[in-house]
Amino acid sequence: MPAPETDPASRAPLGRGTVRPLLICPDPVLRRICEPAGYLGPDALRALAADLLATLLAAGGLAISAPQIGVPRRLVLLLEAGEEGPLVLCDPELLAVRGAPVARAEQCLCWPGGEAAPVxxxxxxIGWYDAAGIHCRRDMAGAQARLVQQQIDILGGRFIGGF
Structure with a gap:
């Protein structure tokens, strides 16, 4: 059975965000375990998500999390091919992992020119809350699954650069 779709409010336009500077490895904020984002409230969450989107688009990436712009909160933004807008993940968590672990090359916006091959x-x-506070769940595979795992690692203070 397919996972339920996210609440339409989580895909609503985020508004115009501000491009913020990306933290660069080995900034200590990237090593912090992030605080829950749900305590920020809907307006603050939407503003932070808008800034994440503006920064991600300016950097040309596919995914970004709040600590990458200096905010140690558990908020991730993923661009999805063919979707109306970005997917905003508030307090995401891995619910299940399937298949054999595989090492593949990855890059990160906060490690310019760097590359690692995490397993x-x-x-x-994954499970997360949308901007309206509704719990969502989705199965992800391939590159999208690796991206979300990378971002969840960053939220936990683990960075692919191994610094």
């Missing part, structure tokens, strides 16, 4: 699974189920 990750290629099929996951």
């Amino acid at each position: 990750r699974v290629e099929d996951v189920s």
Whole structure:
């Protein structure tokens, strides 16, 4: 059975955000375990998500999390091919991992020119809250699964650069 879709409010336009500077490895904020984002409230969450989107688009990436712009909160933004807008993940968590772990080359916006090959699974189920506070769940595979795992690692103070 397919996972339920996110609440439409989580895909609503985020408004115009501000491009913020990306933290560069080995900034200590990237090593902090992030605080929950849900305590920020809907207006602050939407403003932070808008800044994440503006910064991500300016950097030309596919995913970004709040600590990468200096905010140690558990908020991730993913661009999805063919979707109306970005996917905003508030307090995401891995619910299940499936398949054999595979090492693949990855890059990160906060490690310009750097590359690592962390071991990750290629099929996951994740849970998160949308901007309206509704719990969502989705299965992800391939590159999207690896991206979300990378971002969740950053939220936990683990960075692929190994600094």
